Amino acid sequence: MNFKDFLFTAIHSLTINIGRTVLSALGIIIGIASVIALISVGQGAQSKITQNIQNLGSNLIIVTSGNAKVGNVKQGIGTAGTLNQNDLTALESRSNTPDVVAVSPVISKQGQLIYKSQNAVTLIEGVTPAAQVVNDITMSKGSFITEPDIKDNLPVIVLGPTVASELFPNSNPLGKIVTIGNTSFTVIGVTQAKGSSGGGSFNQDNQVAVPITTAQAELFGNIGYSTIIVQAQSAQAMNNATAEVENTLMRVQGITNINQANFNITNQTQILTTLNSITGTFTLLLGGIAGISLIVGGIGIMNIMLVSVTERTREIGLRKAIGAKNSDILYQFLIEAILITVIGGFIGLTIGIFMDYLIATYIIKVPFIISSIAIILSITVSITIGLAFGIFPAYKASRLSPIEALRYE
Amino acid sequence: MITLKGIYKIYGDTGNEVTALDNINLTIEKGEYISIMGASGSGKSSLMHIMGLLDKPTRGEYILDGVNTKDIKEKELSTVRNKYIGFVFQAFNLLPRTTVMENVILPLIYRGENRDSAEKKAMKILQNLGIGERAYFKTNQISGGQQQRVAIARALTQEPTLILADEPTGNVDSKTTLEIIKILQDLNDEGHSIVIVTHEEDIGDRAKRKIKLKDGFLIEDKIIKQKRI
Numbered sequence: 001m002n003f004k005d006f007l008f009t010a011i012h013s014l015t016i017n018i019g020r021t022v023l024s025a026l027g028i029i030i031g032i033a034s035v036i037a038l039i040s041v042g043q044g045a046q047s048k049i050t051q052n053i054q055n056l057g058s059n060l061i062i063v064t065s066g067n068a069k070v071g072n073v074k075q076g077i078g079t080a081g082t083l084n085q086n087d088l089t090a091l092e093s094r095s096n097t098p099d100v101v102a103v104s105p106v107i108s109k110q111g112q113l114i115y116k117s118q119n120a121v122t123l124i125e126g127v128t129p130a131a132q133v134v135n136d137i138t139m140s141k142g143s144f145i146t147e148p149d150i151k152d153n154l155p156v157i158v159l160g161p162t163v164a165s166e167l168f169p170n171s172n173p174l175g176k177i178v179t180i181g182n183t184s185f186t187v188i189g190v191t192q193a194k195g196s197s198g199g200g201s202f203n204q205d206n207q208v209a210v211p212i213t214t215a216q217a218e219l220f221g222n223i224g225y226s227t228i229i230v231q232a233q234s235a236q237a238m239n240n241a242t243a244e245v246e247n248t249l250m251r252v253q254g255i256t257n258i259n260q261a262n263f264n265i266t267n268q269t270q271i272l273t274t275l276n277s278i279t280g281t282f283t284l285l286l287g288g289i290a291g292i293s294l295i296v297g298g299i300g301i302m303n304i305m306l307v308s309v310t311e312r313t314r315e316i317g318l319r320k321a322i323g324a325k326n327s328d329i330l331y332q333f334l335i336e337a338i339l340i341t342v343i344g345g346f347i348g349l350t351i352g353i354f355m356d357y358l359i360a361t362y363i364i365k366v367p368f369i370i371s372s373i374a375i376i377l378s379i380t381v382s383i384t385i386g387l388a389f390g391i392f393p394a395y396k397a398s399r400l401s402p403i404e405a406l407r408y409e
Numbered sequence: 410m411i412t413l414k415g416i417y418k419i420y421g422d423t424g425n426e427v428t429a430l431d432n433i434n435l436t437i438e439k440g441e442y443i444s445i446m447g448a449s450g451s452g453k454s455s456l457m458h459i460m461g462l463l464d465k466p467t468r469g470e471y472i473l474d475g476v477n478t479k480d481i482k483e484k485e486l487s488t489v490r491n492k493y494i495g496f497v498f499q500a501f502n503l504l505p506r507t508t509v510m511e512n513v514i515l516p517l518i519y520r521g522e523n524r525d526s527a528e529k530k531a532m533k534i535l536q537n538l539g540i541g542e543r544a545y546f547k548t549n550q551i552s553g554g555q556q557q558r559v560a561i562a563r564a565l566t567q568e569p570t571l572i573l574a575d576e577p578t579g580n581v582d583s584k585t586t587l588e589i590i591k592i593l594q595d596l597n598d599e600g601h602s603i604v605i606v607t608h609e610e611d612i613g614d615r616a617k618r619k620i621k622l623k624d625g626f627l628i629e630d631k632i633i634k635q636k637r638i
Binding site: 001002005012016314315317318319320321322323324325326328402403406 | 461464487491496500507
């Protein structure tokens with residue numbers, strides 16, 4: 001018997017019992033579909049996060065001040081505000097930090113903006129003009145904070161596009177006066193949307209910027225910087241620049257052991273690596289859960305194949321009596337099992353890609369990515385499952401004695 | 410053509426043995442038409458299984474076409490059956506919901522023959538048996554008599570040395586029984602060797618030689634005058 005005959009026989013037996021075939025394939029269809037959908041959605045989320053982080057600017061080193069303590073309880077990172085003007089000046093000196101191109105000090109707090117009857121609660125950042133370079137900000141209207149604004153503590157404000165549309169749904173915000181607390185600020189610019197939807201601190205569209213000096217004088221009091229963002233010359237210079245920043249700060253603060261420092265240095269590469277490893281683990285976890293359903297599906301196929309062998313005992317006996325070798329029977333049942341899983345695998349693949357598209361586009365709004373790894377994996381896995389779970393029923397069938405089988409009622 | 414020498418078939422474990430066949434000696438020549446008769450439990454099924462190479466004797470020798478079947482490996486038994494023995498079963502044993510043609514060419518497919526030439530051969534045989542026009546019907550769409558003819562056609566495509574029919578008329582009505590008997594008689598007239606296992610005297614008398622078994626012993630083996638149709 002050649003492969004064509006085996007295939008013909010297998011397709012024939014599967015179509016005779018189409019209901020049972022569909023039921024046994026269902027486990028594989030669901031398993032493969034969920035593996036594909038979950039892994040692809042996971043990868044979409046990962047690329048979204050990467051994009052969000054790169055939206056912050058490129059080649060960034062983030063220096064945050066240590067944690068403030070209330071009693072013995074550490075507060076959030078950056079709450080101490082222990083980075084000061086001396087640190088900033090030292091970092092800005094190119095002789096200390098030759099691999100650095102820009103330094104952007106930041107103080108920030110959550111606050112409420114009011115314009116007439118509208119209000120918005122948002123993150124208020126005190127920044128210098130360097131923030132525009134470092135955070136890769138482009139303006140959609142007006143201009144960013146300038147050096148004279150800083151020098152003269154001018155009450156001017158740059159709005160993120162989300163804040164702008166909340167406060168000025170129908171009018172041009174430029175030149176309008178908004179108030180924060182008791183201070184009035186003139187709107188001088190609106191930044192271009194970065195399309196960030198990650199929420200939390202990654203959402204640069206939902207924040208506002210004021211001159212750092214104004215923030216200290218009018219809003220937050222003369223506190224230290226919560227963050228200093230440093231931009232390295234290039235991706236290759238990241239490690240050198242990070243070391244330069246660390247050494248400079250330690251020298252300025254007069255410490256020799258980095259463990260005593262009341263600041264943290266993180267660079268963007270580390271953040272990306274960490275986040276990618278988190279989402280990677282998450283994707284793996286989702287894939288693993290979906291993988292379990294694949295195994296359950298495989299066991300379902302084994303069950304149905306075993307039933308099928310029992311049901312077709314007489315057929316097996318007859319086939320053997322008229323010349324089928326043990327191997328002929330083995331291949332017949334094995335090919336049936338593999339055929340179920342492969343067809344189920346392709347159906348699952350189609351459904352999975354469709355589910356991925358729906359989830360990515362409409363529910364969690366991440367880029368729609370078809371994971372080629374997931375596809376190759378699922379096809380390989382479905383063939384393997386067909387083999388692994390089909391071999392036992394097929395072996396059982398092939399070992400049936402023809403007399404017993406023919407006698408079977 | 411076929412020689413059975415001192416065949417024993419013993420079932421069960423030591424101490425609890427049942428002797429189904431007790432020292433059977435038999436020679437079958439080409440072109441013979443033999444009926445094997447006996448009540449149920451007489452050993453006729455055991456004998457048929459051994460002759461059909463579906464089972465091995467506990468003791469004794471079975472020589473088929475000059476080959477001692479003891480020397481045939483387990484793996485090759487299927488191939489030998491396919492070449493020498495054409496089975497016709499009481500329950501027809503056709504593949505359900507499959508066409509007549511698929512059933513008839515099955516032994517040839519297992520032999521490795523290609524589908525086209527197998528179908529040509531099968532069609533000729535089906536036409537000879539008067540069911541050519543049913544070739545592409547499903548087996549559950551035809552009558553019991555037609556089903557048994559399909560089973561006979563399946564045995565004939567193999568061009569076997571021996572046609573082994575086990576109660577071939579057990580599942581059909583009396584009119585169809587006569588049709589089946591006529592077909593077997595015609596096949597024997599054409600030169601096919603036939604062994605038919607039955608418990609009905611009337612069917613047994615249609616052969617040319619009658620063998621009777623009782624409790625595993627061969628108690629009668631005689632040439633009879635064939636009751637022809």
